[in-house]
Amino acid sequence: MSRGVVATHVLAGIIAVVAGATAMLAGKGSTRHRLGGIVFCLALSVLVASGTLLAAVDWSERWHLFALGAIAFSLASLGLAARLTRWRVWMPVHILGMGGAYIAMLTAFYVDNGPRLPLWRLLPPIAFWFLPGMVGAPLLLRAVYRHRAGSGGARRRATARTSGESGGAIIAAVLLGGALVACSDSRPQRPEEDIALLPGEAELEAFSRQKRYVDVAPWRVAYIDEGQGAPVVLLHGCPFHSFQWRDLIPELRGRNRVLAPDLLGLGDTQVRLSDDYRLPKDVEMIVGFMDALGIGQADFVTADHGAATLQLMMRDHPERIRRAVITNAEAYDQWPSEPERPYLELVVNPWLGPVFRTALRFTWVQREVFSVAVHRKEVFTDEVLHAYTRALIATPGRWKRLQRFFRWQLDREHNQETMRAVDGMRRFEKPTLILWGRQDTNFGPVIAERLASDIPGVVGVEYLEESAHMPFQEEPQKYAQAVQRFLGADSSVLEMQRLKYHTRRDAEGTAGR
Numbered sequence: 001m002s003r004g005v006v007a008t009h010v011l012a013g014i015i016a017v018v019a020g021a022t023a024m025l026a027g028k029g030s031t032r033h034r035l036g037g038i039v040f041c042l043a044l045s046v047l048v049a050s051g052t053l054l055a056a057v058d059w060s061e062r063w064h065l066f067a068l069g070a071i072a073f074s075l076a077s078l079g080l081a082a083r084l085t086r087w088r089v090w091m092p093v094h095i096l097g098m099g100g101a102y103i104a105m106l107t108a109f110y111v112d113n114g115p116r117l118p119l120w121r122l123l124p125p126i127a128f129w130f131l132p133g134m135v136g137a138p139l140l141l142r143a144v145y146r147h148r149a150g151s152g153g154a155r156r157r158a159t160a161r162t163s164g165e166s167g168g169a170i171i172a173a174v175l176l177g178g179a180l181v182a183c184s185d186s187r188p189q190r191p192e193e194d195i196a197l198l199p200g201e202a203e204l205e206a207f208s209r210q211k212r213y214v215d216v217a218p219w220r221v222a223y224i225d226e227g228q229g230a231p232v233v234l235l236h237g238c239p240f241h242s243f244q245w246r247d248l249i250p251e252l253r254g255r256n257r258v259l260a261p262d263l264l265g266l267g268d269t270q271v272r273l274s275d276d277y278r279l280p281k282d283v284e285m286i287v288g289f290m291d292a293l294g295i296g297q298a299d300f301v302t303a304d305h306g307a308a309t310l311q312l313m314m315r316d317h318p319e320r321i322r323r324a325v326i327t328n329a330e331a332y333d334q335w336p337s338e339p340e341r342p343y344l345e346l347v348v349n350p351w352l353g354p355v356f357r358t359a360l361r362f363t364w365v366q367r368e369v370f371s372v373a374v375h376r377k378e379v380f381t382d383e384v385l386h387a388y389t390r391a392l393i394a395t396p397g398r399w400k401r402l403q404r405f406f407r408w409q410l411d412r413e414h415n416q417e418t419m420r421a422v423d424g425m426r427r428f429e430k431p432t433l434i435l436w437g438r439q440d441t442n443f444g445p446v447i448a449e450r451l452a453s454d455i456p457g458v459v460g461v462e463y464l465e466e467s468a469h470m471p472f473q474e475e476p477q478k479y480a481q482a483v484q485r486f487l488g489a490d491s492s493v494l495e496m497q498r499l500k501y502h503t504r505r506d507a508e509g510t511a512g513r
Contacts, residue, residue, distance in 0.1 A: 009050035013109065016043035020102045037083075037098065041076055044101060048073045051108070060403065061396045063354045068108035076101035092144040099143070103136040115395075125361060204268075205387040207243050211268055216288035218275070222268035223261040223289070227253025230322075231295050232487065233286070234260040237304025237470075238330075238409065239402060241267025243387045247476035248301070251484060259298070261289055263305060265405035267391050277405050279417045282309040287317055296320070299487050303327040303472065304443075308335070308418050314455070315424020323494075324432045324457075325483055328443050328469045331451055333419050336409050337442035339372040344406045353403065360393050375439040375468040384473075425455050431494040432457040433486045435479065437467030453505065459486070459497040 023036030051065035079097020082090040107129060114128035123131075211222045224242050232252055234245045242260035252258045262269040264285055265277030275281075286309060290298065299322050302310040307329030313321060330336075336344055346356045359365045366385040371377035392402050408414045432455050436448040445463065452458045462482050467474040486494075 005050050005053050009047060009054060012043045012046040012050060013105075016040055016047050016105060019043055020098075020105075023098070024102075037080075040098070040102075041080055044072060044076055044105065047105065059350050060354050060357075060400065062112070063351075064111045065108055068104050068111070072101040072104035072108070075104060095143050096140055099136065099140040103132050103140075106132040106136075125358070205243070205383070205390065207246050207387065208241075208268060208391075211242070211262075213270070214289065214292050216285055216292055218272070219264065219285060220270035221261050221285065221289050221292075222270070223259055224249060225257070225259055225293075227256055227258050229256045231298040232256045232258050233290070233295075233298045233300050234258065235286070235300065235302040235306025235309055236260070236263065236266070237306055237328075238263075239266060239392055239405070240304075240388055241391050243267075243384075243391075244303070244470070244472065245301075248472055248480050248483065251480035252487075256299075256487070259289075259293070259295075261286070263309065265401055266305075271401065273397065273400055273404060277401075278408050278414050279305075279308055279312055283312045283316060286313065287320065290320060297322050299323045299325075301325040301327075301483055303329070304469070305330055307331070311418055311421040311425055314428040315421045318424075318428055318430065321428075321430055323430060323487060325435050325486060326432065326451060327435050327471065327479075328437055328440050329447065329451065331418050331443065331447050332422070333415050334443060334447060335415060335418070339441055341410075343369055343372075344410055347406050348403050348410065357393050357399050360389055372442065373469040374474055375437070375466060376474060379474050422454060425451075428455055429457045431459055431486075431491070431498065433459055433482070434461040435471070435482050435486075436461065436463050437469055437471035437474065438463040438465050439468040442469045452501075456502070457498065458501065459494050460501050 019036045019039035021036075023033050023040055026033035026036055048069035051062075051069040055062040055064075055066040075097045077097075079094045079099075079101065082093035082097060087093075110128040110132060114123065115125065207224075208222075210224060212225055213220050213222055215221075222242075224245075226249055234242065234248065236242055236244045241262045245260050249258050249260065263282050264271055264275065269285075271277065282305075290296070297320055300310055300313075302325060304327075307326045308331065310321075310324060310326065311329070311331065314324070347353055349356075360369070363382055363385055366389050367377055367380050370380055370385065370388065374380065391398065393399055434448050434452050436445060438445055448461055448463075452461050464471040464475045464478055464482075467479075472479045489497075
């Protein structure tokens with residue numbers, strides 16, 4: 001059914017373009033003008049109907065076909081009604097209605113196909129929405145003005161001439177677009193429901209161009225690999241990727257081999273849109289990732305979603321962990337947090353999600369959205385915002401992947417995975433540092449203290465006072481220094497710190513009772 005609808009949609013679009021061009025270029029009142037207009041209206045009706053069906057099947061990516069189709073159909077209906085009823089000043093209404101419908105039709109074409117067209121793909125996506133109107137609207141207004149400037153026979157001749165001129169200019173733009181379509185990349189692509197993303201599909205920031213790829217069936221994991229020495233695995237948060245560790249990696253690579261993979265459903269790790277991105281699969285991926293690189297055991301530095309992954313590893317694979325750092329973690333049944341929940345729900349909403357994706361192309365929107373993670377939003381420079389949002393919205397496949405990821409974040413059964421890990425955490429005695437941004441409104445100090453009481457290996461809780469959810473972003477030097485102290489400390493020193501810390505906690509607990 002989908003192929004038939006697509007074929008009908010394409011055929012109707014071609015007929016509407018040719019018929020509309022014929023009507024605009026023909027003498028007004030001529031048989032060719034009338035027949036062209038009739039065929040245009042009929043083809044546009046089929047185009048709008050088929051576009052509505054395509055939008056219904058894949059609303060998040062094709063809602064614009066319905067919206068712009070409705071606008072085009074309404075304008076054409078207005079223009080046709082003006083011609084049939086010939087009310088006062090019907091001609092300007094007819095010109096604007098039919099010409100506006102043609103422009104709306106072209107706008108839908110470019111919004112749908114612009115990202116895949118040579119030259120056009122270099123433009124910002126917002127340009128696809130406005131360029132056809134910016135070219136066509138002045139020409140239509142000129143045609144109306146020249147019609148109103150004439151009178152009698154002169155008016156009719158002027159209308160015919162100016163409409164033809166404006167039509168010719170619009171047609172030129174259409175033919176340019178058609179030529180671009182004809183020479184556009186025709187290489188076969190895998191269906192979107194198969195592969196969520198491919199390497200090099202988007203303009204990568206300098207950091208991500210350094211990523212390597214390793215096969216961990218069924219995924220192809222993107223990761224940073226720098227330095228030599230004892231391995232340290234960095235697990236990022238949601239909805240970010242390994243870019244969040246850009247300040248920590250240079251501080252650790254002098255003494256360690258630093259590995260920063262992108263988790264499932266995030267960053268540049270290649271997954272299918274039918275894959276499972278939930279926490280148990282992240283654990284499976286990390287273990288397979290370590291096996292693929294020949295790493296039996298490593299230190300872990302984790303945050304948010306990566307820290308949730310670590311909690312499951314503490315239960316299922318404690319032997320793979322030497323030492324662990326936990327930062328502002330998703331834990332227990334406390335995620336997603338209340339500040340972030342509205343944005344997650346907006347992304348997965350079938351009606352508002354596409355609008356939100358478009359809005360996320362604006363830097364000020366990005367900064368406002370991500371500000372829930374920091375104490376000072378100015379730490380999100382334009383470069384940082386681009387790196388984070390690029391991985392989420394650069395292609396339709398990435399956006400669908402994010403929607404799938406967030407649906408699981410909102411799934412209460414999935415949220416219980418960290419609750420089910422608590423018993424394993426309570427048996428984990430390897431050295432663990434809780435390193436927390438005190439100003440976090442998502443996962444505050446209460447969760448840090450609760451983790452410290454549940455994990456017997458905790459050697460202490462350190463707070464970064466001027467940071468919220470992302471202390472590695474807001475206080476990168478202090479964060480790196482704390483991690484280096486912990487990873488470089490002698491085991492006997494850490495054991496003494498652990499005993500001292502838990503003795504003090506027990507004493508405080510006894511005094512509190």
